[in-house]
Every structure is written in C-alpha cells, then in structure tokens.
Amino acid sequence: MQTRRQFMKTAAAVPLLSSSVLGQTLPTMQVAPGFRLLFMATNWGFTLGDLSVFCAKAKQDGYDGIEVWTPDTEEAALELQRTVQKHGLQLGLLCGSWQSDFNTHLSEFSASLTRAVALQPLYINCHAGRDWYPTEQNLQLLRITAEANHSSGIPIYHETHRGRMLFSAPQTLQFLLQDPALRLTLDISHWCTVHESMLEDQVNTVQKALERTDHIHARVGHPEGPQVNDPRAPEWAAILQQHLDWWDVVVQNKAKAGELMTICPEFGPPHYMQALPYTLQPVADLWTVNKYMKDLLRQRYSSR
Numbered sequence: 001m002q003t004r005r006q007f008m009k010t011a012a013a014v015p016l017l018s019s020s021v022l023g024q025t026l027p028t029m030q031v032a033p034g035f036r037l038l039f040m041a042t043n044w045g046f047t048l049g050d051l052s053v054f055c056a057k058a059k060q061d062g063y064d065g066i067e068v069w070t071p072d073t074e075e076a077a078l079e080l081q082r083t084v085q086k087h088g089l090q091l092g093l094l095c096g097s098w099q100s101d102f103n104t105h106l107s108e109f110s111a112s113l114t115r116a117v118a119l120q121p122l123y124i125n126c127h128a129g130r131d132w133y134p135t136e137q138n139l140q141l142l143r144i145t146a147e148a149n150h151s152s153g154i155p156i157y158h159e160t161h162r163g164r165m166l167f168s169a170p171q172t173l174q175f176l177l178q179d180p181a182l183r184l185t186l187d188i189s190h191w192c193t194v195h196e197s198m199l200e201d202q203v204n205t206v207q208k209a210l211e212r213t214d215h216i217h218a219r220v221g222h223p224e225g226p227q228v229n230d231p232r233a234p235e236w237a238a239i240l241q242q243h244l245d246w247w248d249v250v251v252q253n254k255a256k257a258g259e260l261m262t263i264c265p266e267f268g269p270p271h272y273m274q275a276l277p278y279t280l281q282p283v284a285d286l287w288t289v290n291k292y293m294k295d296l297l298r299q300r301y302s303s304r
Contacts (some may be wrong), residue, residue, distance in 0.1 A: 019042030029251070032258030037251070037301055038064040038122075040092050040262055045269030047287045053081065055087040059200045061291050062298075064105065065090025067125065070116040077119055085237045092215075093119060094260065096127030102119070102137050104271055105130070109141060113156075123155040123215060124148075125185045146181045155260075159185040159214050162226070167203045168194050186213040187266070188246055189221025196272035198221045198242050210249045211275055214259075217266040218247065218293045227267055228282040229274045232292055244300070251301050254269060262279040 010197035041058035043066065048057065054081040058066055066084065070093045071077040084091045097104040109128050116124045126145055142158070142165075149156040160167055166172040166184070169191050176182055186209065191199060199206050220231045220243050228236045247263075254261035267273065267289045273282045 021298045028111045029255045034258035035261070037255075037261045037263070038090060039298060040067040040090070040264040041294075042066075042264055042290065043068050043268050044127070044266065045273075047081040048287075052086075054289070055083050055089055059087045059089060059285075061287075061294075063089070063294065065092060065122060065262075067092040067094065067266075070075040070095045070112050070119070070124075072115075072302065075246065077115065081119060091119065091121045091122050091188060092125065092264070093121040102133060106141065106144075106195060106255055110144055112259075113144065114279075115128075117148055117154060120152075122260075123157060125215060126156060126158045127161060127164055128158065131163055131165065131167040131171075133165065135174070135178075138175070139271045140285050141165070142175065142179050142182060146179070146230045149181070155183065155214060157183045157185040160187050160190055161193060162190045163261075169199060169202045169209065173205045174209055182212065183207060184213045185217060186210070186246075186250065187217035187219060188243065189219045189226040192221040192223055193226045198223065198239070207249075208212065208247065210246060211252045211253065214254070214262070216241075216247055216250060216261075216263045216264050219266045219268070220293075227252050227272050227274075230289060231267075247297070255301075263294075263297055267293070 003085065016046035029283070038102070039062070041054075041061075041063040043051075043054050046054050055066060059134070061079065066089055067082070070240070071080055085086070089302065093115045093116045095109070097105045097112065099108055127139045128145070145156045145158065147297070160166045161173055166175065174182075188199075188206075193201070220228045220236065220240050222228055222236070222239050228239060232242050253262055265288060269286055270280055270282050273286060275282050
C-alpha cells in the first residue's frame with residue numbers, strides 16, 4: 001500500500017501526455033509579425049514561500065510572468081514591482097470587489113482598478129459585478145474599465161466566472177452585444193459547470209466569446225465541476241481535448257492578428273482541487289499540474 005508521500009511523488013512524476021496519446025491534430029497557424037505568446041504563473045495556492053520565492057520558482061520553471069491580485073498598499077505595490085523586475089518577469093494584475101451592495105462594490109472596484117493602472121502591468125484581469133446585479137449596474141462597471149483602458153492604454157479584460165456578470169454563456173453574449181469594447185479573460189471551465197455540459201448546444205455563443213478573448217485561464221472544467229482532478233489522467237482526455245480546441249481558436253486569432261496572447265494555467269488548491277476526506281490532502285500536486293498545462297500549451301503553440 002502506498003503512503004501519501006509515495007503517492008504524491010508518483011503523481012508528480014506522471015509524464016506529459018503527447019499529442020498522439022490525446023489524438024490531437026496540432027493547429028497550423030498563420031503568424032503575423034508582432035505575435036507574442038506569454039505564460040503567466042498564478043500564486044493561488046502557492047505555499048512554498050513569499051513573493052520572492054514564488055517569482056524565483058516561476059522564473060526557474062519557465063514562466064514569462066506572474067498574475068497576482070493588485071496590492072492594497074503602496075508599500076506592497078513597490079515590493080511587487082521590485083520583485084518582478086529583479087526576476088525579469090512580466091506582471092499581470094487581478095482586480096475586483098466582493099461587496100454585495102452595488103455602490104460599495106463600485107467604489108471598491110474603482111479604487112482597485114486605479115491602483116492596478118498605476119503599476120502599469122501587462123494587462124488587468126477584472127472580477128467585477130455580480131450575477132444578480134441588474135444589467136445596467138454591470139454595464140456601469142464595464143464603462144469604468146473602458147474609460148481606464150482608453151486613458152491608460154493598458155489592456156483590461158473581464159473574466160468569465162461564476163458569480164460575476166459573465167457567469168454564463170448567454171449572459172456574456174448579451175454584454176458582448178451591448179459593449180463592443182468588452183474583451184474577455186476566458187475561463188470556460190466555469191461555463192461547463194454552470195450549463196452542466198461541454199457547451200455543445202451553444203456553439204455559436206461560444207464562438208462569439210472566443211473572438212473577443214485576449215487572455216486565457218487554462219483550467220480544465222467538466223459538466224459537474226470547474227476543475228478536473230488531474231488533466232494528465234487518461235479519463236479526462238476527451239474533456240482536455242475540448243478545451244484545447246477552444247483555446248486553439250483564440251491563439252490562432254491572436255497569431256493571425258499579430259497581437260499579444262497571454263495564458264495563465266490556473267488550477268487551484270482545495271477546495272477547487274479535490275481532496276481526500278478527513279485529511280483534506282489534495283489528490284494532485286498543484287504546482288506540477290499548472291506547470292504541465294504550461295508546458296503542454298507552449299509545446300502545442302510555440303512551434304507553429
């Protein structure tokens with residue numbers, strides 16, 4: 001019988017699934033001058049040390065940058081700037097609000113966005129609005145980000161995320177139709193869960209979202225949850241392939257246009273990641289899983 005340590009060592013050593021194992025046909029892309037593909041590391045669930053340790057680990061393992069939440073204080077912001085520069089990394093920022101009251105939410109989100117813009121990141125990924133806010137209130141938040149994008153020139157995206165304004169495919173489509181400036185961070189794993197499907201009955205809506213995507217959160221979801229337990233496991237091959245098919249479209253669009261494409265492998269810790277009962281031990285090593293996704297996608301796209 002394996003001990004927990006033996007199990008985790010074995011799981012971390014699982015080799016990358018090759019394209020032949022997955023039955024993939026890798027995309028042939030038209031690549032225009034100016035196209036860049038950058039991979040960002042998330043510190044969500046990172047427990048091995050402080051910001052400096054995280055940045056050093058990200059650099060060592062082949063990431064181009066990091067994606068973290070916008071600091072709340074000037075001191076933390078300066079430390080973040082110094083650390084990413086020291087390690088030669090790009091910086092992507094998350095900003096948002098968790099307040100239920102709309103006016104408080106609006107004020108908190110605006111302040112977070114202002115702090116994010118001041119740091120001049122590569123991009124800003126927004127967690128704004130609520131799935132139950134009236135449409136006009138969510139549109140007000142979109143107008144704020146459009147103004148910040150126009151004045152700063154920094155790309156600003158809104159994430160397709162449960163609980164937020166873009167929680168579902170049809171809801172997102174309505175905002176895309178009403179706001180031509182809206183650009184997306186695609187975390188399509190949330191929609192798989194919301195709709196309890198692989199979205200096969202919403203192909204046209206998904207296509208519209210793919211056309212407006214600039215940044216990807218590369219987590220693999222399924223009809224009963226936003227995260228498979230381990231994307232390397234053969235039982236998830238078809239689910240992984242569907243996500244690859246979606247991501248292929250986005251990367252091809254950006255390559256053809258000669259634009260920046262950023263991807264953040266964003267598998268999360270328990271309780272996003274399944275855990276054993278009683279002990280709450282995660283069933284896979286989080287850093288290894290995210291690195292697997294980064295390596296898989298870099299290999300998939302970099303040679304095209």
